[in-house]
Amino acid sequence: MRIAVIGAGALGGTFAALLSRAGHEVEVTARGAQLKAIRARGIRLSGGFGESTALVTASETVSARPELLLLCTKAQDAEAALRQNMGVPGGLDGVPVIVVQNGLDGVAMAERLLPASDCFGLLAIIAANYTTPGEVRITTAAPSYLGRGSGPADAATRHWQGMLSAAVPVIAQDNFVGAQWTKLIVNMLNGLPAITGLTVQQVVAHRGLRLAMTRSMREAVMVGIAKGVRFGALQGLGNARLRFFSQMPIALGQVLPLSMKWRMGNVPNLGSTQQSLRRGQPSEIDFLNGAIVREGAAAGIRTPVNAAITALVHEVEQSGEFLSPERALARIAAAA
Known part of the structure:
Protein backbone atom coordinates (compact mmCIF):
# COMPACT_ATOMS: atom_id res chain seq x y z
CA MET A 1 0.00 0.00 0.00
CA ASN A 175 -15.47 6.18 22.80
CA PHE A 176 -12.50 7.76 21.05
CA VAL A 177 -13.39 11.30 22.11
CA GLY A 178 -13.37 10.19 25.76
CA ALA A 179 -10.03 8.47 25.16
CA GLN A 180 -8.63 11.73 23.78
CA TRP A 181 -9.43 13.32 27.13
CA THR A 182 -7.78 10.44 28.98
CA LYS A 183 -4.68 10.86 26.79
CA LEU A 184 -4.73 14.58 27.60
CA ILE A 185 -4.48 13.63 31.30
CA VAL A 186 -1.51 11.38 30.48
CA ASN A 187 0.08 14.28 28.58
CA MET A 188 0.23 16.30 31.78
CA LEU A 189 3.53 14.40 32.13
CA ASN A 190 5.09 16.67 29.49
CA GLY A 191 5.04 20.21 30.85
CA LEU A 192 7.23 20.02 33.94
CA PRO A 193 10.08 18.10 32.25
CA ALA A 194 10.07 20.80 29.54
CA ILE A 195 10.37 23.51 32.19
CA THR A 196 13.10 21.86 34.28
CA GLY A 197 15.08 19.88 31.70
CA LEU A 198 14.62 16.73 33.80
CA THR A 199 13.35 13.42 32.50
CA VAL A 200 9.74 12.45 33.17
CA GLN A 201 10.98 9.85 35.65
CA GLN A 202 13.05 12.45 37.53
CA VAL A 203 10.12 14.84 37.72
CA VAL A 204 7.80 12.17 39.12
CA ALA A 205 10.48 11.12 41.62
CA HIS A 206 10.74 14.72 42.94
CA ARG A 207 8.05 15.19 45.59
CA GLY A 208 7.34 18.86 44.92
CA LEU A 209 7.18 18.46 41.15
CA ARG A 210 5.09 15.32 41.52
CA LEU A 211 2.55 17.22 43.62
CA ALA A 212 2.39 19.99 41.02
CA MET A 213 1.89 17.40 38.29
CA THR A 214 -0.86 15.75 40.33
CA ARG A 215 -2.60 19.13 40.69
CA SER A 216 -2.39 19.74 36.95
CA MET A 217 -3.95 16.32 36.34
CA ARG A 218 -6.66 17.04 38.91
CA GLU A 219 -7.55 20.30 37.13
CA ALA A 220 -7.71 18.47 33.80
CA VAL A 221 -10.06 15.81 35.15
CA MET A 222 -12.29 18.41 36.79
CA VAL A 223 -12.58 20.30 33.51
CA GLY A 224 -13.50 17.12 31.67
CA ILE A 225 -16.16 16.28 34.26
CA ALA A 226 -17.59 19.80 34.02
CA LYS A 227 -17.88 19.38 30.25
CA GLY A 228 -19.72 16.07 30.60
CA VAL A 229 -16.86 13.93 29.29
CA ARG A 230 -17.01 10.17 29.82
CA PHE A 231 -13.31 9.36 29.93
CA GLY A 232 -12.29 6.51 27.64
CA ALA A 233 -10.36 3.44 28.77
CA LEU A 234 -6.67 3.86 27.99
CA GLN A 235 -3.53 2.34 29.53
CA GLY A 236 -5.22 1.29 32.77
CA LEU A 237 -7.09 4.57 33.12
CA GLY A 238 -10.80 5.04 32.57
CA ASN A 239 -13.88 6.94 33.60
CA ALA A 240 -14.36 5.40 37.05
CA ARG A 241 -10.70 5.64 38.05
CA LEU A 242 -10.30 9.24 36.91
CA ARG A 243 -13.49 10.36 38.62
CA PHE A 244 -12.32 8.67 41.81
CA PHE A 245 -8.95 10.43 41.42
CA SER A 246 -10.77 13.78 41.23
CA GLN A 247 -12.15 13.19 44.73
CA MET A 248 -8.94 11.98 46.38
CA PRO A 249 -6.74 14.18 48.57
CA ILE A 250 -3.78 15.45 46.56
CA ALA A 251 -1.35 13.45 48.70
CA LEU A 252 -3.11 10.22 47.75
CA GLY A 253 -3.66 11.34 44.18
CA GLN A 254 0.10 11.13 43.60
CA VAL A 255 -0.46 7.45 42.89
CA LEU A 256 -1.59 8.47 39.38
CA PRO A 257 1.72 9.96 38.12
CA LEU A 258 3.60 7.28 40.06
CA SER A 259 1.69 4.55 38.22
CA MET A 260 2.47 6.25 34.90
CA LYS A 261 6.17 6.33 35.82
CA TRP A 262 6.04 2.63 36.61
CA ARG A 263 4.53 1.87 33.19
CA MET A 264 7.22 3.97 31.53
CA GLY A 265 10.13 1.89 32.82
CA ASN A 266 13.68 3.05 33.51
CA VAL A 267 14.85 4.24 30.08
CA PRO A 268 15.05 8.05 30.42
CA ASN A 269 12.05 9.74 28.79
CA LEU A 270 12.37 13.45 28.00
CA GLY A 271 8.74 13.88 26.95
CA SER A 272 7.76 15.22 23.54
CA THR A 273 7.53 18.84 24.70
CA GLN A 274 11.09 18.94 26.02
CA GLN A 275 12.36 17.26 22.85
CA SER A 276 10.84 20.08 20.80
CA LEU A 277 12.55 22.68 22.97
CA ARG A 278 15.91 20.93 22.73
CA ARG A 279 15.60 21.01 18.93
CA GLY A 280 14.84 24.73 19.07
CA GLN A 281 11.26 24.21 17.87
CA PRO A 282 8.02 25.62 19.29
CA SER A 283 6.27 23.19 21.60
CA GLU A 284 2.63 22.07 21.46
CA ILE A 285 2.03 23.12 25.08
CA ASP A 286 -0.95 25.26 24.00
CA PHE A 287 -2.65 22.02 22.89
CA LEU A 288 -1.80 20.17 26.12
CA ASN A 289 -1.90 22.15 29.37
CA GLY A 290 -3.08 25.14 27.35
CA ALA A 291 -6.08 23.14 26.12
CA ILE A 292 -7.08 22.53 29.74
CA VAL A 293 -6.88 26.28 30.40
CA ARG A 294 -9.13 27.08 27.41
CA GLU A 295 -11.63 24.32 28.09
CA GLY A 296 -11.65 25.25 31.77
CA ALA A 297 -12.43 28.88 30.99
CA ALA A 298 -15.33 27.78 28.79
CA ALA A 299 -16.65 25.52 31.57
CA GLY A 300 -16.12 28.03 34.37
CA ILE A 301 -13.38 25.94 36.05
CA ARG A 302 -10.20 27.59 37.37
CA THR A 303 -6.97 25.99 36.14
CA PRO A 304 -4.14 28.01 37.71
CA VAL A 305 -1.55 25.21 37.74
CA ASN A 306 -2.04 24.42 34.06
CA ALA A 307 -1.97 28.13 33.22
CA ALA A 308 1.32 28.53 35.09
CA ILE A 309 2.88 25.47 33.43
CA THR A 310 1.82 26.71 29.99
CA ALA A 311 3.33 30.15 30.64
CA LEU A 312 6.59 28.70 31.98
CA VAL A 313 7.05 26.40 28.98
CA HIS A 314 6.68 29.44 26.72
CA GLU A 315 9.23 31.26 28.88
CA VAL A 316 11.74 28.42 28.39
CA GLU A 317 10.99 28.49 24.65
CA GLN A 318 11.97 32.15 24.56
CA SER A 319 14.97 32.04 26.90
CA GLY A 320 16.42 28.65 26.03
CA GLU A 321 17.16 28.12 29.73
CA PHE A 322 15.55 25.52 31.98
CA LEU A 323 14.42 26.41 35.49
CA SER A 324 15.52 24.63 38.64
CA PRO A 325 12.78 22.59 40.34
CA GLU A 326 12.74 25.07 43.22
CA ARG A 327 12.32 28.09 40.96
CA ALA A 328 9.67 26.36 38.86
CA LEU A 329 7.68 25.39 41.94
CA ALA A 330 7.92 28.89 43.37
CA ARG A 331 6.58 30.36 40.12
CA ILE A 332 3.72 27.86 39.99
CA ALA A 333 2.84 28.50 43.64
CA ALA A 334 2.82 32.25 43.06
CA ALA A 335 0.52 31.90 40.05
CA ALA A 336 -1.82 29.47 41.81
Whole structure:
Protein backbone atom coordinates (compact mmCIF):
# COMPACT_ATOMS: atom_id res chain seq x y z
CA MET A 1 0.00 0.00 0.00
CA ARG A 2 1.17 3.54 -0.75
CA ILE A 3 1.26 5.38 2.57
CA ALA A 4 2.24 9.02 3.10
CA VAL A 5 3.42 10.22 6.50
CA ILE A 6 3.30 14.00 6.92
CA GLY A 7 5.82 14.89 9.63
CA ALA A 8 8.76 12.56 10.19
CA GLY A 9 9.54 13.44 13.81
CA ALA A 10 9.57 10.97 16.70
CA LEU A 11 6.16 9.41 16.09
CA GLY A 12 6.01 10.00 12.35
CA GLY A 13 9.44 8.46 11.96
CA THR A 14 8.41 5.50 14.10
CA PHE A 15 5.27 4.72 12.12
CA ALA A 16 7.02 5.29 8.79
CA ALA A 17 9.84 2.90 9.73
CA LEU A 18 7.50 0.20 11.04
CA LEU A 19 5.12 0.43 8.06
CA SER A 20 8.06 0.26 5.66
CA ARG A 21 9.42 -2.76 7.52
CA ALA A 22 6.00 -4.42 7.05
CA GLY A 23 6.35 -4.06 3.28
CA HIS A 24 4.41 -0.86 2.50
CA GLU A 25 5.58 1.82 0.08
CA VAL A 26 6.13 4.79 2.39
CA GLU A 27 6.79 8.45 1.64
CA VAL A 28 7.53 10.91 4.44
CA THR A 29 7.65 14.69 4.52
CA ALA A 30 10.46 16.44 6.34
CA ARG A 31 12.60 19.55 6.18
CA GLY A 32 16.15 20.70 6.79
CA ALA A 33 18.58 18.34 8.48
CA GLN A 34 15.89 15.70 8.99
CA LEU A 35 15.09 15.58 5.27
CA LYS A 36 18.77 15.42 4.36
CA ALA A 37 19.46 12.62 6.85
CA ILE A 38 16.51 10.47 5.73
CA ARG A 39 17.44 10.86 2.08
CA ALA A 40 21.05 9.89 2.84
CA ARG A 41 20.59 7.06 5.37
CA GLY A 42 16.89 6.34 5.81
CA ILE A 43 15.16 6.29 9.19
CA ARG A 44 17.12 4.39 11.83
CA LEU A 45 14.84 2.88 14.46
CA SER A 46 16.12 1.41 17.72
CA GLY A 47 14.81 0.45 21.13
CA GLY A 48 11.49 -1.11 21.97
CA PHE A 49 10.43 -2.18 18.47
CA GLY A 50 13.84 -3.55 17.53
CA GLU A 51 16.64 -2.31 15.34
CA SER A 52 15.99 -1.48 11.69
CA THR A 53 16.67 1.05 8.95
CA ALA A 54 13.83 2.10 6.67
CA LEU A 55 14.81 3.42 3.25
CA VAL A 56 11.74 5.52 2.51
CA THR A 57 11.02 8.24 -0.02
CA ALA A 58 11.46 11.66 1.62
CA SER A 59 10.21 15.00 0.28
CA GLU A 60 9.23 18.43 1.56
CA THR A 61 5.65 17.74 0.44
CA VAL A 62 3.88 14.57 -0.66
CA SER A 63 4.76 13.84 -4.30
CA ALA A 64 2.04 11.31 -5.21
CA ARG A 65 -1.53 10.66 -4.05
CA PRO A 66 -1.35 7.95 -1.36
CA GLU A 67 -3.86 5.26 -0.45
CA LEU A 68 -3.56 6.18 3.23
CA LEU A 69 -2.30 9.36 4.91
CA LEU A 70 -0.87 9.65 8.43
CA LEU A 71 -0.72 13.21 9.76
CA CYS A 72 2.01 13.16 12.42
CA THR A 73 3.00 16.80 12.91
CA LYS A 74 2.76 18.66 16.20
CA ALA A 75 -0.77 19.87 16.83
CA GLN A 76 0.05 23.53 16.18
CA ASP A 77 1.47 22.68 12.74
CA ALA A 78 -1.21 20.23 11.59
CA GLU A 79 -3.53 22.47 9.60
CA ALA A 80 -0.75 24.31 7.80
CA ALA A 81 1.01 21.02 6.98
CA LEU A 82 -2.15 19.47 5.60
CA ARG A 83 -2.87 22.54 3.47
CA GLN A 84 0.69 22.52 2.12
CA ASN A 85 0.22 18.95 0.88
CA MET A 86 -3.24 19.30 -0.65
CA GLY A 87 -1.77 20.24 -4.04
CA VAL A 88 -0.49 16.72 -4.70
CA PRO A 89 -1.60 15.47 -8.16
CA GLY A 90 -5.09 14.04 -7.69
CA GLY A 91 -5.46 15.86 -4.37
CA LEU A 92 -5.85 14.41 -0.90
CA ASP A 93 -9.61 14.74 -0.52
CA GLY A 94 -11.03 11.22 -0.45
CA VAL A 95 -7.82 9.67 0.91
CA PRO A 96 -8.35 8.05 4.34
CA VAL A 97 -6.55 10.13 6.99
CA ILE A 98 -5.24 9.03 10.38
CA VAL A 99 -4.33 11.95 12.65
CA VAL A 100 -1.52 10.97 15.02
CA GLN A 101 -1.11 13.81 17.49
CA ASN A 102 -1.96 15.18 20.89
CA GLY A 103 -4.84 17.51 21.71
CA LEU A 104 -8.56 17.39 21.02
CA ASP A 105 -9.10 19.02 17.63
CA GLY A 106 -7.04 17.16 15.02
CA VAL A 107 -9.71 14.85 13.60
CA ALA A 108 -12.26 17.66 13.28
CA MET A 109 -9.68 19.81 11.50
CA ALA A 110 -8.92 17.03 8.99
CA GLU A 111 -12.64 16.45 8.37
CA ARG A 112 -13.12 20.15 7.69
CA LEU A 113 -10.27 20.36 5.17
CA LEU A 114 -10.92 16.98 3.52
CA PRO A 115 -14.70 16.49 3.63
CA ALA A 116 -14.64 13.46 1.29
CA SER A 117 -12.04 11.62 3.41
CA ASP A 118 -12.64 9.09 6.14
CA CYS A 119 -10.81 10.66 9.11
CA PHE A 120 -9.64 8.87 12.26
CA GLY A 121 -7.52 9.67 15.28
CA LEU A 122 -4.66 7.58 16.63
CA LEU A 123 -3.57 7.98 20.24
CA ALA A 124 0.06 6.91 20.52
CA ILE A 125 1.30 5.92 23.97
CA ILE A 126 4.71 5.08 22.47
CA ALA A 127 7.54 7.07 24.04
CA ALA A 128 10.09 7.91 21.36
CA ASN A 129 13.18 10.12 21.45
CA TYR A 130 14.20 11.96 18.30
CA THR A 131 17.22 14.10 19.07
CA THR A 132 19.45 13.22 16.08
CA PRO A 133 18.21 13.75 12.49
CA GLY A 134 17.08 10.50 10.93
CA GLU A 135 17.26 8.51 14.17
CA VAL A 136 14.43 7.53 16.52
CA ARG A 137 14.84 5.54 19.73
CA ILE A 138 11.77 3.91 21.28
CA THR A 139 12.03 4.16 25.06
CA THR A 140 8.56 2.71 25.72
CA ALA A 141 6.90 0.36 23.23
CA ALA A 142 3.12 0.39 23.72
CA PRO A 143 -0.06 -0.07 21.69
CA SER A 144 -1.71 2.85 19.92
CA TYR A 145 -5.47 3.44 19.92
CA LEU A 146 -7.44 4.10 16.71
CA GLY A 147 -10.97 5.46 16.52
CA ARG A 148 -13.37 8.32 15.95
CA GLY A 149 -16.48 9.69 17.64
CA SER A 150 -17.99 8.75 20.99
CA GLY A 151 -19.59 5.42 20.14
CA PRO A 152 -18.27 1.88 19.59
CA ALA A 153 -15.44 1.39 17.09
CA ASP A 154 -17.02 1.11 13.64
CA ALA A 155 -16.22 -1.23 10.74
CA ALA A 156 -13.90 1.28 9.03
CA THR A 157 -11.94 1.75 12.25
CA ARG A 158 -11.54 -2.00 12.60
CA HIS A 159 -10.42 -2.30 8.97
CA TRP A 160 -7.56 0.16 9.41
CA GLN A 161 -6.73 -1.24 12.84
CA GLY A 162 -6.21 -4.65 11.22
CA MET A 163 -4.01 -3.22 8.49
CA LEU A 164 -1.84 -1.19 10.86
CA SER A 165 -1.53 -4.01 13.37
CA ALA A 166 0.55 -5.98 10.92
CA ALA A 167 3.24 -3.33 11.46
CA VAL A 168 2.67 -1.91 14.95
CA PRO A 169 0.32 -2.81 17.83
CA VAL A 170 -2.97 -0.91 17.35
CA ILE A 171 -6.24 -1.28 19.26
CA ALA A 172 -9.66 -0.25 17.89
CA GLN A 173 -10.89 2.27 20.48
CA ASP A 174 -14.49 2.67 21.60
CA ASN A 175 -15.47 6.18 22.80
CA PHE A 176 -12.50 7.76 21.05
CA VAL A 177 -13.39 11.30 22.11
CA GLY A 178 -13.37 10.19 25.76
CA ALA A 179 -10.03 8.47 25.16
CA GLN A 180 -8.63 11.73 23.78
CA TRP A 181 -9.43 13.32 27.13
CA THR A 182 -7.78 10.44 28.98
CA LYS A 183 -4.68 10.86 26.79
CA LEU A 184 -4.73 14.58 27.60
CA ILE A 185 -4.48 13.63 31.30
CA VAL A 186 -1.51 11.38 30.48
CA ASN A 187 0.08 14.28 28.58
CA MET A 188 0.23 16.30 31.78
CA LEU A 189 3.53 14.40 32.13
CA ASN A 190 5.09 16.67 29.49
CA GLY A 191 5.04 20.21 30.85
CA LEU A 192 7.23 20.02 33.94
CA PRO A 193 10.08 18.10 32.25
CA ALA A 194 10.07 20.80 29.54
CA ILE A 195 10.37 23.51 32.19
CA THR A 196 13.10 21.86 34.28
CA GLY A 197 15.08 19.88 31.70
CA LEU A 198 14.62 16.73 33.80
CA THR A 199 13.35 13.42 32.50
CA VAL A 200 9.74 12.45 33.17
CA GLN A 201 10.98 9.85 35.65
CA GLN A 202 13.05 12.45 37.53
CA VAL A 203 10.12 14.84 37.72
CA VAL A 204 7.80 12.17 39.12
CA ALA A 205 10.48 11.12 41.62
CA HIS A 206 10.74 14.72 42.94
CA ARG A 207 8.05 15.19 45.59
CA GLY A 208 7.34 18.86 44.92
CA LEU A 209 7.18 18.46 41.15
CA ARG A 210 5.09 15.32 41.52
CA LEU A 211 2.55 17.22 43.62
CA ALA A 212 2.39 19.99 41.02
CA MET A 213 1.89 17.40 38.29
CA THR A 214 -0.86 15.75 40.33
CA ARG A 215 -2.60 19.13 40.69
CA SER A 216 -2.39 19.74 36.95
CA MET A 217 -3.95 16.32 36.34
CA ARG A 218 -6.66 17.04 38.91
CA GLU A 219 -7.55 20.30 37.13
CA ALA A 220 -7.71 18.47 33.80
CA VAL A 221 -10.06 15.81 35.15
CA MET A 222 -12.29 18.41 36.79
CA VAL A 223 -12.58 20.30 33.51
CA GLY A 224 -13.50 17.12 31.67
CA ILE A 225 -16.16 16.28 34.26
CA ALA A 226 -17.59 19.80 34.02
CA LYS A 227 -17.88 19.38 30.25
CA GLY A 228 -19.72 16.07 30.60
CA VAL A 229 -16.86 13.93 29.29
CA ARG A 230 -17.01 10.17 29.82
CA PHE A 231 -13.31 9.36 29.93
CA GLY A 232 -12.29 6.51 27.64
CA ALA A 233 -10.36 3.44 28.77
CA LEU A 234 -6.67 3.86 27.99
CA GLN A 235 -3.53 2.34 29.53
CA GLY A 236 -5.22 1.29 32.77
CA LEU A 237 -7.09 4.57 33.12
CA GLY A 238 -10.80 5.04 32.57
CA ASN A 239 -13.88 6.94 33.60
CA ALA A 240 -14.36 5.40 37.05
CA ARG A 241 -10.70 5.64 38.05
CA LEU A 242 -10.30 9.24 36.91
CA ARG A 243 -13.49 10.36 38.62
CA PHE A 244 -12.32 8.67 41.81
CA PHE A 245 -8.95 10.43 41.42
CA SER A 246 -10.77 13.78 41.23
CA GLN A 247 -12.15 13.19 44.73
CA MET A 248 -8.94 11.98 46.38
CA PRO A 249 -6.74 14.18 48.57
CA ILE A 250 -3.78 15.45 46.56
CA ALA A 251 -1.35 13.45 48.70
CA LEU A 252 -3.11 10.22 47.75
CA GLY A 253 -3.66 11.34 44.18
CA GLN A 254 0.10 11.13 43.60
CA VAL A 255 -0.46 7.45 42.89
CA LEU A 256 -1.59 8.47 39.38
CA PRO A 257 1.72 9.96 38.12
CA LEU A 258 3.60 7.28 40.06
CA SER A 259 1.69 4.55 38.22
CA MET A 260 2.47 6.25 34.90
CA LYS A 261 6.17 6.33 35.82
CA TRP A 262 6.04 2.63 36.61
CA ARG A 263 4.53 1.87 33.19
CA MET A 264 7.22 3.97 31.53
CA GLY A 265 10.13 1.89 32.82
CA ASN A 266 13.68 3.05 33.51
CA VAL A 267 14.85 4.24 30.08
CA PRO A 268 15.05 8.05 30.42
CA ASN A 269 12.05 9.74 28.79
CA LEU A 270 12.37 13.45 28.00
CA GLY A 271 8.74 13.88 26.95
CA SER A 272 7.76 15.22 23.54
CA THR A 273 7.53 18.84 24.70
CA GLN A 274 11.09 18.94 26.02
CA GLN A 275 12.36 17.26 22.85
CA SER A 276 10.84 20.08 20.80
CA LEU A 277 12.55 22.68 22.97
CA ARG A 278 15.91 20.93 22.73
CA ARG A 279 15.60 21.01 18.93
CA GLY A 280 14.84 24.73 19.07
CA GLN A 281 11.26 24.21 17.87
CA PRO A 282 8.02 25.62 19.29
CA SER A 283 6.27 23.19 21.60
CA GLU A 284 2.63 22.07 21.46
CA ILE A 285 2.03 23.12 25.08
CA ASP A 286 -0.95 25.26 24.00
CA PHE A 287 -2.65 22.02 22.89
CA LEU A 288 -1.80 20.17 26.12
CA ASN A 289 -1.90 22.15 29.37
CA GLY A 290 -3.08 25.14 27.35
CA ALA A 291 -6.08 23.14 26.12
CA ILE A 292 -7.08 22.53 29.74
CA VAL A 293 -6.88 26.28 30.40
CA ARG A 294 -9.13 27.08 27.41
CA GLU A 295 -11.63 24.32 28.09
CA GLY A 296 -11.65 25.25 31.77
CA ALA A 297 -12.43 28.88 30.99
CA ALA A 298 -15.33 27.78 28.79
CA ALA A 299 -16.65 25.52 31.57
CA GLY A 300 -16.12 28.03 34.37
CA ILE A 301 -13.38 25.94 36.05
CA ARG A 302 -10.20 27.59 37.37
CA THR A 303 -6.97 25.99 36.14
CA PRO A 304 -4.14 28.01 37.71
CA VAL A 305 -1.55 25.21 37.74
CA ASN A 306 -2.04 24.42 34.06
CA ALA A 307 -1.97 28.13 33.22
CA ALA A 308 1.32 28.53 35.09
CA ILE A 309 2.88 25.47 33.43
CA THR A 310 1.82 26.71 29.99
CA ALA A 311 3.33 30.15 30.64
CA LEU A 312 6.59 28.70 31.98
CA VAL A 313 7.05 26.40 28.98
CA HIS A 314 6.68 29.44 26.72
CA GLU A 315 9.23 31.26 28.88
CA VAL A 316 11.74 28.42 28.39
CA GLU A 317 10.99 28.49 24.65
CA GLN A 318 11.97 32.15 24.56
CA SER A 319 14.97 32.04 26.90
CA GLY A 320 16.42 28.65 26.03
CA GLU A 321 17.16 28.12 29.73
CA PHE A 322 15.55 25.52 31.98
CA LEU A 323 14.42 26.41 35.49
CA SER A 324 15.52 24.63 38.64
CA PRO A 325 12.78 22.59 40.34
CA GLU A 326 12.74 25.07 43.22
CA ARG A 327 12.32 28.09 40.96
CA ALA A 328 9.67 26.36 38.86
CA LEU A 329 7.68 25.39 41.94
CA ALA A 330 7.92 28.89 43.37
CA ARG A 331 6.58 30.36 40.12
CA ILE A 332 3.72 27.86 39.99
CA ALA A 333 2.84 28.50 43.64
CA ALA A 334 2.82 32.25 43.06
CA ALA A 335 0.52 31.90 40.05
CA ALA A 336 -1.82 29.47 41.81
